[in-house]
Amino acid sequence: MENFKKNTKWHRVDKNIKKVWTISYILGYTIVLMFFCFLLILSNIYKWNSTINIINIIIIFIIIIFMIVEYIYIKIYKYNIYKFKITNSHVLIQKKGWFNFIEKTVPIEKIYYIDIYEGPILKRYNLCTLKFGTIAYTHEIEGININQVNSYKKQIYKDDMR
Structure with missing residues (x-):
């Protein structure tokens, strides 16, 4: 089973993701x-309890901190941990981070359908999400260039000889 992990190279998602x-x-x-x-404006207009103002201000600061942390996380970390590989018999999706390591191995013969999702933001950057489903779960690889997604789809179907 280890041979299929070594035969092909890992792919990264497009940098525009x-x-x-x-x-x-x-x-x-x-x-x-x-x-x-x-809510903060309403509480000032209708003279609600000052505790509500304080809670709203705290929540607003927490949201701003989360925005900054999320921005740094995306720019530095998230893109680098995500990769995938399509072999003759399996699709491997790997998210390798500091605190967790997730590797999904999906046998190609267990894949029942493949969908290509392209939302408005993804479409602007010529990207899409490849979703493929087994009986139990739907897996997805997001951030694939629209020009490459059909070749990945054909590779999965060809390898399964459907």
Whole structure:
């Protein structure tokens, strides 16, 4: 079983995925931040209890800290831990971090479907997510260049001789 891990090279996701992750996280945090700022404004207009103001301010600062940490995490760390490999018999997805190590090995003959997902932010950077499902679980490889995804899809189907 170890031979299939050595025969082919590991692939990294496209570098533009960093921009996609950054935009997605900033949009998400901005929406949450706007909600708590709106609550802070309402509490000042309607003279709510000062404890609510303090809690809102603390939550806003925590959200800002999370935004900064998430931005640093994406720029330095997240891209470098993610890689994948498609062999004759398996698809391997590896996330190798400081605190955890996740390696998913999916036999090609167990893959029942393959979907290509392309959201608006991914589409802007010519990227997509390759989703493939087994009976028990759906796996995904995000940040694949749109020009390469069809070759990966054909490789999976060809290797399984469907």
